[in-house]
Amino acid sequence: MAVVHILIVLCAIVLGARLGSIAIGLAGGAGVMLLGFSGVAVTRDDIPFDVIGIIMAVIAAIAAMQRAGGLDYLVHLAERALRKNPKYITYVAPVVTYFMTLFAGTGHTAFSTLPVIVEVSKESGVRPSRPLSVAVPASQMAITASPISAAVVFMASIMEPLGVGYLTLLAILIPATFLAIFPTAWLANRLGKELEADAEYQDRLSRGLVSPPKGAAHYEPVRGAKASVVIFLVAILAVMVYATAISDQVGLISEPTLPRNEAIMAMMLTAATIIVLVCKFPAGDILNTQVFRSGMSASVCVLGVAWLGTTLVNHYIEEIQDFSGDLLNAYPWLLAVVLFFAAALLYSQAATAKALMPAALAMGVSPLTAVAAFPAVSALFILPTYPTLLAAVEMDDTGSTRIGKAVFNHPFFIPGTLQIVLSVLLGYLIGGVLI
Known part of the structure; x- marks a missing residue:
């Protein structure tokens, strides 16, 4: 069976x-x-209620910030950073998408920056596929380092009993995933022909299918835009401070009446409430934002996929332990390989971690190996079907960011894989010092 x-x-x-x-x-x-x-x-225990609840609460806060104009303001800041260094856009673009996701806890923020990356690339004569091929995986990688992402919160919950605290986890994952961007960007700058030598680009240009760069648009932040960003940032800091205070390592609050996961949900919903009150817009407008629609879709995806994967793994946990335990103990790096391919199928960092990490730890995988391998759950770019990947392809009217006839023949595969490999290696190095 x-x-x-x-x-x-x-x-x-x-x-x-x-x-x-x-x-x-x-x-x-x-x-x-x-x-x-x-x-x-x-069983009911196979459903990742905490993960889904955190995603929903964070998305509600981000959607409120978007309605208040906060996301537009962040995109404006991102555009300024990109236009200041157009020749180095392959390095700057992934840094921008990385920090926007790190700040927001969701990769949906990358959608707003992709058109800007394409525009600045065309203005500078840079092949758009180069910055896009690093920026999209970087936005996915940042999920495994964001203080408020469901994946990181879940990882912290299973690692703390093993002696790896919330702050220690972030201290390993943030530098490991961030530093991996720069060697990847260096490689990406050497992939593909120069834009002017690309036959597809020249063909589209001759047919008038490539729109000329529009230049920087005038932007004035609406009332409440900056305030919404500040409120959201304060909520993130509050989450980090509270999670640290109740951790076993710090122990400032020994018996908290509000556990960490519930605190994150409550603080994010509170932040959304304050944004609505301060910025004075109808709360129902939140339901019509692009972030809310995408985020609620992601919640359903995590519900179905994580429930499915966890149900199968739990049913065969003893057989999996017998078959894979010795193998993983002998070759611990195989955990990263398993997570890499599982993420391509499960379409979610949180769902992949929920489905496989507890089983890996039950097999005797060390805390260091589990933390170092964790960035591999970001391999959502393997199949060219993930929304941000498809959006990048559609927005690049030069045709340089295109998907070939083979399933894996797309510009995101090599840079994304390299980012994960480097993040895992750096995770081992940094984790070896901190764990």
Whole structure:
């Protein structure tokens, strides 16, 4: 029956990927139902309620900030940074997308910066696929280092009993994932022909399909835009301070009445409330923002896919431990490989971590290995179907960012893979000192 159960999971994931968008979560739920009918025990504990709750609360706060004009203000700051150093856009663009995701806890913020990256690249004569191929994976990688992302919060919850605190986790993952950007950008600058020598670009140019660069647009922040950003930033700092205060390592609050996960949800919802009050807009407008729609779609995707993966893993946990325990102990780096390919199918850093990390730790994987391998859950770029990847392809009207006939033949694969490899190696180096 194991083969049947694995086929059910794979078919559900493939069906969801083919249908696209929220369907990956819907198909995951259908897969859970089929697993239940085929004899697999389905329990409530397999549903990642904390992960989903954190995603929803954070998205609510970001959507409120977007409605208040805060995201437009952040994009304006990002555009200023990109236009100050146009010749170095392959280095600057991923730094911008990385910090926007690190700050917001979701990669959906990258959508707003992609058109700016394309525009500045064209103005500078830089092949847009070069900065885009690093910036998109960097925005995904930052999820594994964001203080308020569901993936990091879940990782902290399973690592703290093993002696790796919340701040220690961030102290390893932030520099490991950030420093990996620069060697990757150096490589990306050497991939593909120069823009003027690209036959696809010349063909599109001759047919009038390439719009000329528009230059910097005049921007005036609306009332409340800056205030919403400040409120959101203060909420993030409050989360970090509170999570540190209640951690076992610091212990300022020994018996907290508000646990960390619940505190993050409450603080994010509170931040959204304050933004609505201070910026004075109808709360119902939040429901119409692009961030809210994308974020709620992501919540359903995590619900279906994580529930599906966790149900299968928990059903066969003993067999998995017997088969893989000795192998992972002998070759611990294989955990990163497993997470890398699992993320391509599960479409979510949080879902991948929820489905596989507890099983890996149960097999005896060391805390250092688990933390170092964690950035590998960001391999959402392997299949050219992830929303930010597709958006980058669509927004680059030069045709330099294109998907080939082969499944893996796209410009994000090599830079994204290199970023993960470097992040894992740096995680081992930094973690070896801090853990």
